[in-house]
Amino acid sequence: MSDPNFNNNNVNPPPKKGGTSIALIVGGLVVAVIVLYWLFAGGNDVNEADLGATETNINVEAEGAAESIEESGAAVVEEMEEGAAEVEAEIEEGAAEIEEAPSDSVDVIEVEGDAEVVQ
DSSP, rough: OTTTTTTOOOOOOOOOOOOOHHHHHHHHHHHHHHHHHHHHTOOOOHHHHHHHHOOOOOOOOHHHSSHHHHHHHHHHHHHHHHHHHHHHHHHHHHHHHHHHHHTTOOOEEEEETTTEOOO
């Protein structure tokens, strides 16, 4: 006799159909929309109770601002003059080196118009 709890048919069960990946994608999109809404729409409400009962008084005093500007301007002028003096000294040294170079060591190969080609 056969057991009623045993399947004698050698037939495989029907394959499962997909659908879990769609549910995962839709769930992820729902979570993303909720997070974006929370970031951009929430938290902008400010109550007067949050600000406090005291008034804010801001005073700006600029008594020493003019002297500070003049001092920094004078410092910039001094740095520019020092830099100009250094550049002028380097130019004079370069000119002296050029004048000291022997001119007879240069061989003129060709003369084309106003330009001379040297080696």
